[in-house]
Amino acid sequence: MGRLFGTDGVRGVANADLTAEMALGLSVAAAHVLAEAGTFKGHRPVAVVGRDPRASGEFLEAAVVAGLASAGVDVLRVGVLPTPAVAYLTGALGADLGVMLSASHNPMPDNGVKFFARGGHKLADELEDRIESTYREHASGEPWDRPTGAGVGRVKEYDEGFDKYVAHLVGVLPNRLDGLKVVIDGAHGAAARVSPEAFARAGAEVVTIATEPDGLNINDGCGSTHLDGLRAAVVEHGADLGVAHDGDADRCLAVDAAGEEIDGDQILSVLALGMKEAGTLRGNTVVATVMSNLGFKLAMEREGVELLQTAVGDRYVLEEMKRGGYSLGGEQSGHVIVLDHATTGDGTLTGLMLAARVAATGRPLAELAGVMRRLPQVLVNVRDVDKTRVSSSARLATAVNEAEKELGETGRVLLRSSGTEPLVRVMVEAADLEQARAVAQRLADEVKSALG
Template identity: 85%
Template sequence: MGRLFGTDGVRGVANADLTAELALGLSVAAAHVLAEAGTFEGHRPTAVVGRDPRASGEFLEAAVVAGLASAGVDVLRVGVLPTPAVAYLTGALGADIGVMLSASHNAMPDNGVKFFARGGHKLADELEDRIETVYEQHRTGAPWARPTGAGVGRISDYAEGFDRYVAHLIGVLPNRLDGLKVVLDEAHGAAARVSPEAFARAGAEIVTIGAEPNGLNINDGCGSTHLELLRAAVVEHGADLGIAHDGDADRCLAVDAAGEEIDGDQILAVLALAMRDAGQLRKDTVVGTVMSNLGFKIAMEREGIALVQTAVGDRYVLESMKAEGYALGGEQSGHVIVLDHATTGDGTLTGLMLAARIAATGRTLADLAGVMQRLPQVLINVPDVDKSRVQTSPELATAVAEAERELGATGRVLLRQSGTEPLVRVMVEAADIDQARAVAGRLADVVKSALG
């Protein structure tokens, strides 16, 4: 069996790859593994379970809840809420497990199961591996230990989760948003109620789009992967900014008053300066990934802020932040983690903090984001090659060295193996887009010839 867990839980086409049987079995296995690890020692375990609005989330939620209760875990069902809300409530309620059913920005047919440990933190790789092992042992015949009588878990709805999460978001804002007009694109997803409520309570005038989920329209032509509607709405309504979430609202992208995109790197730059000025940016350091735009790195260096770069994936950003005590990190895609207030990327919190900076300074979003110049970035995927030799091919090393000499200090080359496909990603940044395209094209040709 291939590894079920990816970088963000178990994900696949609902009712094909991700079945009710798999969701139930993983939930029981998670309960047993955490019990073996001593997580439940001395008390009756509790889990918080939430989901995004996908139609498949209804039967998958039923399977997860059944699995946990059959393993002796009491379940608090919070309904449709963002992933960061489930993580927050897991910690705030002292629960032993959090479970979120979502496939994030993926299309509607997909869904996923993501587990959180006590405190609302993602499970360590070794715990995920152990859950897979225990699940597979049961699937091939090993019986579960099953409680009976009063030992089975009880299931209840926790409707207070919505208000408790919104109150948390409002409570951590440094200032109100009075006077701002904000367009919110909720991707017909998990934040369709939460985000408008939070922005309105914070004082903003809001316009919402993509806020009518019906179980089938999540991420459909809207949200952080489709900014066209948001751009148009911001301009049409004369708004100060627009905020776009993905299906589970763990990411945030923005649009300025002119309808121009503000990506995750630019949002990080704005928040880094805000937190530095407030004395909250510990060690004057921000964490990004190897895909962070070179313009972001140059801007941070100019402002006296160090940039630590990790492998691609918000879990690696978070690992670095926790290990070294950093307060802010994120990805170009809009996953932004403010560790003092969240244990995972939180798109609503990110949008609120970005708007708060605008309100506090009286400056436009375009002006604030202008702290960094986003250098042109060209990405070419080269398929059907031996990706394992990307770091050892002499021919490729020579080509990369030549490209780096040509680009100089205002350019960058990155060759990266795909984690799931037989391809190599060639990324080139340069001050000039034509140069970036030319260099990337040449390197892609060398990858084909050297690794094909």
């Protein structure tokens, strides 16, 4: 039986892999484990619970709230808000834990449960393992120790969360966005209201697309995984830039005035140099993952910024940032963490800070992002294979070794199992696009054959 917790909570097809019973049980288990770990320290615990707008979030939220209240936890329901908003409110309200119902960029049928510790920080692996172990133990029949009478948790709506979070976002910007026209693609997700409001309050002229969630259309042909609509809208409206979020708005990608994509590596480049100039890039270091483009590494070396690389997953970036006291880190996918102002990746904050840099310098986004040149990078997702055997397959190790010899110093290869989806990712980088494609496809075929 595989581990329930992936790199970003527990995910699966809602009502199939992730059921109401599981959501309830995980929430009760989390309450018990955190209590045993001394998190509550004898006081009545409080939890902040939010969700993205996908339809299954309605019943899963009800299950989570029921589980927490049944374990004696008071619940503040903040409704549909981005994941980073739930993290922020968990810290700002002094809550003992936060719970977010979302499957981020995954398609609508999926959903997930993500827990935050006091302060709005992601749980350590050790706590997740204990929660999973406790959940499995009680799912097999061991009865819970349940409070009764006045001991049960109380549930309240916290409607002030939206304004409190937006005010926080605007308040931490280094400068206003007056004079900028920005197109925002809300992915019909959790940022559909938050992001346009924050940009408008910061002074930008805002044009919106994909900001009408109906519970079924989240990430459907829009958002950070489908940029064509944003490209077209930016060009059509003559905007200075466009910003695209994913379903729970913990990530952000952008396009420049010509509709060209600005990925997470380029966003990190722009923000890193701006923060270096302002003296806020602690340790003169930016933290990224092994998936970062080689062009990003070369750009940071040229600009005198140290780059530290971690395993894939924003949680590992965050761990390294905390360990070294660094202020900026992120992923090519658009998870960007500005640790002075957020405890996790925040897509709306990232977009605002990127726009603020454009406004402050008076330079087009394309020019700012031109500090790095992306080397051709090909990513192939291989489905219907046993992803657990990627690191142990001698056949794949040989194939990777041969590919690396072929690419030499002008490229690299990375094979890894996805932490959020049932697939293996094959990434190949090379100076020549056609060579990268050929090597990537050959390795993908090898993965299919070896692990299928």
